[in-house]
Amino acid sequence: MKRKLSAEDVIKDIEFELAQGVPPKDNLGESIEAVRQFQNKLRAELDISNTGSPSRQSIGRLLQLNDMLVTLLQETAVAITQLQLTQQLQIRHAHASTRALLDQIDTDAIRISEHIAKIDEVTKSKSLFVAIDPQRSAIPIIGRWISKLRQALHGLPLYYVRILASKQTVVNQAFSEEYGYTLNEITELRQRVNDLELRITHPESTD
Amino acid sequence: MNTDSPRFSIIINTINRAQPLQTLLCALEKQSYPDFEVVIVVGPTKDNTMELLDNYGDRVKVLRCPSANLGVSRNIGLLASSGDIVAYIDDDAVPSHRWLEQLAGIFEDPWIGATGGIVYLIHPNHPRLQHSLGLFSSLAEQVDVRSSWLEHLVPPGIATQWVTRMMGTNMAYRRADLIDIGGFDEFYEWVYDETDVAMRFTIAGKILHPVKQAPVYHVPASSHNRQVFTYNLKWWLQTRASVYSAVKNGTASGESRSTIIRRCMNLIHGHLLLSNQFLHDNKISSLQAWQMRINEVTSGLHGMVKGFSFPRKLIPQNGGQAGDDTSMKASFHQYQNGYSAFMPSVDPINGRQANVRLSEPPLRICLLSRDFPPSDKGGVGRQTHMLAKALFESGQTVHVITKGDRERLTFRDGAYVHEIPTRLEYYEQYKHLPGMYYLLNHSHNVYEKVKDLILNDGIQIIDSSNYQFEGLVTSLSGILPVVIRLVTAMRQIAPLNGDDSDDKRLQGEMERVFIERANHLLPNTHATLRTLQGIYGVHPREDQYSIATYGIEPVPDEKTRPYDLQRSEKNLKVLFLGRLEKRKGIIDLFHAIPSVVKHAPNTRFVIAGADNSHNDGFLERTGMDYRSYFERTFPEYKSMVDFVGEVPDGEPQEQLYQSCDLFVAPSLYESFGLIYIEAMNYSKPVIGCNTGGVPEVVEHGVTGLLVDPQSPKALAEAIATVLCSPVLLRDMGMAGRQRLLTHFTAAHMANNFTRIYRNIITRNSGADHQ
Known part of the structure; x- marks a missing residue:
C-alpha cells in the first residue's frame, strides 16, 4: 500500500525549494528563443542564401557565430542549473548516486570547452575576412575597364563589411573570454561539490 | 568620487501641491539612509507651498522656478544640489523605507552613472505597477513595464537604438555625470524629459542601470497639466x-x-x-x-x-562648474534630525499620521492574510484588517500580503496592501492534493514577496494566523521572526464540515508544524491555547506565547442604543449576524425560535449574513439552503423571521446593531468571538455558547448569557429570559459596553501587539548577534 505523505515529507520539499532559491527559468528560455527568431527573421530579410555576394557571406558568418554564442549561453545555463541541483541533492540526500550526476557535469564542461575552442577559432578576424573576387571580363578593349569597375563596386560594400567584421571580432573575443571564465567557474563549483560530497560521505576524513 | 557612502540630494519639483509635498516630506523622515539633503524647486505656485516650507526652516533648500517647466525646474535643482548623487522624486509620491539605501548600494559600482527603481501606482481605485525596467527608443517608442531584463531582450518597435530608462519619479544620477551631458533639455515642459536624458546619457557612453527594487509609491495628484483619472x-x-x-x-x-x-x-x-x-x-x-x-x-x-x-x-558647460562651487557644497544640510526616527507612520494618500507621540521608533510589521477586506470578509481577514488599522493608529508602519488576481499595491485603512497572484510554480508533486498544492504555492509566493519587503521596506516581523499556514515557508526560511495569531484550527473545522480527506489531513499536519516552529504564539484567548494543545499536542513554554486579545474602535456614545425602559414600542428584535453555516449554530437558532416565540410572542428575528450551505456540505446533504430549510421546517414562523442576506460593513451593519434589542450567535466554536464585542459596542446584551474563547469575552450573567453549544432548548430559554426582562436588556447591554471600553478597544489591541512584537524583534536580533 502506498505510504501516506507526512508533514516531514512536505518540510523536506519546502527546504529543497528554499535551498534552490532560483528564479523561474522560463524567462531565459523564452528570451533565447526570441533572439533566435529575430535572427532568423534577419536572415530571411537579408536573403543569406544568395552566397554569391561577399557582403552577404560575411553577414551570414556573423549570424552563424551569434547562433553559436546563443547555444553556448543555453548550454552554460543548463550546466549551471544542473550543478546547483546537484549541490542541493547532495546536501539533502548525501548518497553515492550523485556521483553519476557529477560525471554528467564533467561531460557538460568538456562539451563547453569544445565549443569555446571552436568559437575561438572562428572569432579570429581572418575567418571573417572576405577577399575581393570579381569575375574578369573577356570583352576585348573595354574588358579591363569593366573588371576595374566591378572591382570598385565590390570594394565599396566590402570596406564597410570589414569595419563591421573587425568590430564584431572584438565583441566575439569578449564573449569568448567570458565563456572561458564561466567554464573555470563551473570547474571550481564542481570541485566544491566534490569536496562537499567527500565531507558528507566521509566526515571523519575532513576532521 | 566617494563610492563608500555617497551623499544624496533629493530633488523635488513642485507647483500647487502643498498637501502631497507635505506627505512626501513626512515620508522622507523615515528613510533608512540618513545622508541626504532635500532640494525643493517651487514653480509659480498659488497655494500655501511656501508657508509650508517656511516651517522646515533650513532643513530644506528652497529655490524658485519662474516658469511651469519641468526641464528648467529639474536643472535648477541639479545646480543647487551638493550631494554626490541627485535623486529625483515627484511631489505626489513617497519612497519605500530603504529607497536611498538601495540606490546607494547600486552606486557602489563606480561604472554605474544612473539608476532608479520601480514605481507602484497605489491609489486604492487605480492600483497597478506603473514602471519597471523601462525601455525607450530613439524614435520615442517606450516600454513601461518589464518583468525581467530578459523581457523584450529583442526590443519591439522600429527604431534601431533602444536604451533602458527610469521614470521621472524614481531616478538617480551621479551629479557630475548628469551635468556633464548638460542636464535636462529645457524644451520639455512636461513628460519625456526623463527618457530624453536616458537616451543622451547612454549615447554619451555612460551606464544607466535601472533595477527592480527601491520602489517609489506614486499617488498621482492633479496639476496644471492634468486632472488625474x-x-x-x-x-x-x-x-x-x-x-x-x-x-x-x-x-x-x-x-x-x-x-x-x-x-x-x-x-x-x-x-x-x-x-x-x-x-x-x-x-x-x-x-x-x-x-x-x-x-x-x-x-x-x-x-x-x-x-x-x-x-x-x-x-551651459560652465553651469556644472557653478554647481560644483564650494560654497554650495558647504551648504549641505542633512534633512533628518533627532525627532525623525520617532515620527509616526504616514498615510501616503492623504498625508494623515496617527495622533500619538512615540517614545520608540515605530515598527515595520508585515501581516499575512490570504483573505482581506473589501474582497473577502472571512474572520481572519477581518481580524487582520482591524489589527492593521489599529497598528497604524498607534504609529506603526503596516504591510499586508494578501491574494489577488495580479500583482498590485494599494494603501487602505492604514496599511500597504500587497496583492499577489498565486502562481503554481512549485510543489508539482502535490498536484493530486489540490488544497495542499495551492496552499503550499501560496505560502511560497508569500515568502518571495516577504523577501522583497525586507529589501525595500525593511519589515522587521511577520504576523500570520495559523489558518492555512500562510507563513510556513517564510518561517522555515528563518529570514524574519514569524509570530502566529492562533485562531480556530483547521482540524476543528474539517470535521464540522464533514471533510476527512487526505488533503485536509495533511493540511492539518502542516498547521501543526507551522505552530510548532513559530517564534512566538499569540492565542487570542486562553481557551484557544488550550484547544490547540488538545488538538495538536503543542505545549509552548510561558515565554513562547502571549495572550493577545482583539479590539475594535468604540463608536461614540451617541451612537450606542441601550434598551430604553420608558419606550412604548412593545415589539422586540433579535439579531443574528454572521455566515449562515453549521459552525455558527444557525440550525440551533432555527430550532430555538418556536420556543422563544411562545414565551415572547412579539419577537422578530433578523438573520443577516451570507448563506454558506454550499461550502459546509449542508446543501449537498439536504438539497436546501438554510433559508429554505427554515421555511420548510417551520412554515408557521416564516413571517417572524427576516432573512436579509449579506450586509455590507459600515452603516448598514451599524443600523442592524442599533435597531436590535438582543444579539444572538450560538456558534459551536469561536476562538474569540469578535461578533459579540461588535454588538456590545452598541450596548446590546448578547447570547452565545459556553465554548472556546467566548466566556473570556462575554461575562455570563453580566454582559449576556452563555449556554451549552448545540442545545436549542437552553438557547431558547436564555433568549426568552433576557427578552422578558427589560432591566436585563438594559443592564447587560450597558455592562457589555463598559467591558468593551476597558478591555477590547483597538488601542488596547495595538499597544499589546506592539509590545509583544518589539520584545520578539529585540530577542531575535539578540539571538542573531550571539
Whole structure:
C-alpha cells in the first residue's frame, strides 16, 4: 500500500525549494528563443542564401557565430542549473548516486570547452575576412575597364563589411573570454561539490 | 568620487501641491539612509507651498522656478544640489523605507552613472505597477513595464537604438555625470524629459542601470497639466515632447530623416485617433475634440521645427562648474534630525499620521492574510484588517500580503496592501492534493514577496494566523521572526464540515508544524491555547506565547442604543449576524425560535449574513439552503423571521446593531468571538455558547448569557429570559459596553501587539548577534 505523505515529507520539499532559491527559468528560455527568431527573421530579410555576394557571406558568418554564442549561453545555463541541483541533492540526500550526476557535469564542461575552442577559432578576424573576387571580363578593349569597375563596386560594400567584421571580432573575443571564465567557474563549483560530497560521505576524513 | 557612502540630494519639483509635498516630506523622515539633503524647486505656485516650507526652516533648500517647466525646474535643482548623487522624486509620491539605501548600494559600482527603481501606482481605485525596467527608443517608442531584463531582450518597435530608462519619479544620477551631458533639455515642459536624458546619457557612453527594487509609491495628484483619472489633460504637450524627442534622438542615433518624419506623423496621427475615440466614448465634447485635433497638429509641427532647426536647451558647460562651487557644497544640510526616527507612520494618500507621540521608533510589521477586506470578509481577514488599522493608529508602519488576481499595491485603512497572484510554480508533486498544492504555492509566493519587503521596506516581523499556514515557508526560511495569531484550527473545522480527506489531513499536519516552529504564539484567548494543545499536542513554554486579545474602535456614545425602559414600542428584535453555516449554530437558532416565540410572542428575528450551505456540505446533504430549510421546517414562523442576506460593513451593519434589542450567535466554536464585542459596542446584551474563547469575552450573567453549544432548548430559554426582562436588556447591554471600553478597544489591541512584537524583534536580533 502506498505510504501516506507526512508533514516531514512536505518540510523536506519546502527546504529543497528554499535551498534552490532560483528564479523561474522560463524567462531565459523564452528570451533565447526570441533572439533566435529575430535572427532568423534577419536572415530571411537579408536573403543569406544568395552566397554569391561577399557582403552577404560575411553577414551570414556573423549570424552563424551569434547562433553559436546563443547555444553556448543555453548550454552554460543548463550546466549551471544542473550543478546547483546537484549541490542541493547532495546536501539533502548525501548518497553515492550523485556521483553519476557529477560525471554528467564533467561531460557538460568538456562539451563547453569544445565549443569555446571552436568559437575561438572562428572569432579570429581572418575567418571573417572576405577577399575581393570579381569575375574578369573577356570583352576585348573595354574588358579591363569593366573588371576595374566591378572591382570598385565590390570594394565599396566590402570596406564597410570589414569595419563591421573587425568590430564584431572584438565583441566575439569578449564573449569568448567570458565563456572561458564561466567554464573555470563551473570547474571550481564542481570541485566544491566534490569536496562537499567527500565531507558528507566521509566526515571523519575532513576532521 | 566617494563610492563608500555617497551623499544624496533629493530633488523635488513642485507647483500647487502643498498637501502631497507635505506627505512626501513626512515620508522622507523615515528613510533608512540618513545622508541626504532635500532640494525643493517651487514653480509659480498659488497655494500655501511656501508657508509650508517656511516651517522646515533650513532643513530644506528652497529655490524658485519662474516658469511651469519641468526641464528648467529639474536643472535648477541639479545646480543647487551638493550631494554626490541627485535623486529625483515627484511631489505626489513617497519612497519605500530603504529607497536611498538601495540606490546607494547600486552606486557602489563606480561604472554605474544612473539608476532608479520601480514605481507602484497605489491609489486604492487605480492600483497597478506603473514602471519597471523601462525601455525607450530613439524614435520615442517606450516600454513601461518589464518583468525581467530578459523581457523584450529583442526590443519591439522600429527604431534601431533602444536604451533602458527610469521614470521621472524614481531616478538617480551621479551629479557630475548628469551635468556633464548638460542636464535636462529645457524644451520639455512636461513628460519625456526623463527618457530624453536616458537616451543622451547612454549615447554619451555612460551606464544607466535601472533595477527592480527601491520602489517609489506614486499617488498621482492633479496639476496644471492634468486632472488625474480623467481625460482632462494637455495631450498636446505630450505630442510636442514626443515628436521633439523622436527628431533629436533619432537624428543623434543615425535614423534616416524619412524614418523620423514618418514616426512623427505616426505620433500626431495616434493622438488624432485618440481624440476620435474620446469623442466616440462621450468622454469629451465635439468642440473639445476639434480643439484637441488642432492642438495636436500645431504642437506636433512645433516639436518637429524645434527638433530639426534649433539646438537643445541644456545647461551651459560652465553651469556644472557653478554647481560644483564650494560654497554650495558647504551648504549641505542633512534633512533628518533627532525627532525623525520617532515620527509616526504616514498615510501616503492623504498625508494623515496617527495622533500619538512615540517614545520608540515605530515598527515595520508585515501581516499575512490570504483573505482581506473589501474582497473577502472571512474572520481572519477581518481580524487582520482591524489589527492593521489599529497598528497604524498607534504609529506603526503596516504591510499586508494578501491574494489577488495580479500583482498590485494599494494603501487602505492604514496599511500597504500587497496583492499577489498565486502562481503554481512549485510543489508539482502535490498536484493530486489540490488544497495542499495551492496552499503550499501560496505560502511560497508569500515568502518571495516577504523577501522583497525586507529589501525595500525593511519589515522587521511577520504576523500570520495559523489558518492555512500562510507563513510556513517564510518561517522555515528563518529570514524574519514569524509570530502566529492562533485562531480556530483547521482540524476543528474539517470535521464540522464533514471533510476527512487526505488533503485536509495533511493540511492539518502542516498547521501543526507551522505552530510548532513559530517564534512566538499569540492565542487570542486562553481557551484557544488550550484547544490547540488538545488538538495538536503543542505545549509552548510561558515565554513562547502571549495572550493577545482583539479590539475594535468604540463608536461614540451617541451612537450606542441601550434598551430604553420608558419606550412604548412593545415589539422586540433579535439579531443574528454572521455566515449562515453549521459552525455558527444557525440550525440551533432555527430550532430555538418556536420556543422563544411562545414565551415572547412579539419577537422578530433578523438573520443577516451570507448563506454558506454550499461550502459546509449542508446543501449537498439536504438539497436546501438554510433559508429554505427554515421555511420548510417551520412554515408557521416564516413571517417572524427576516432573512436579509449579506450586509455590507459600515452603516448598514451599524443600523442592524442599533435597531436590535438582543444579539444572538450560538456558534459551536469561536476562538474569540469578535461578533459579540461588535454588538456590545452598541450596548446590546448578547447570547452565545459556553465554548472556546467566548466566556473570556462575554461575562455570563453580566454582559449576556452563555449556554451549552448545540442545545436549542437552553438557547431558547436564555433568549426568552433576557427578552422578558427589560432591566436585563438594559443592564447587560450597558455592562457589555463598559467591558468593551476597558478591555477590547483597538488601542488596547495595538499597544499589546506592539509590545509583544518589539520584545520578539529585540530577542531575535539578540539571538542573531550571539
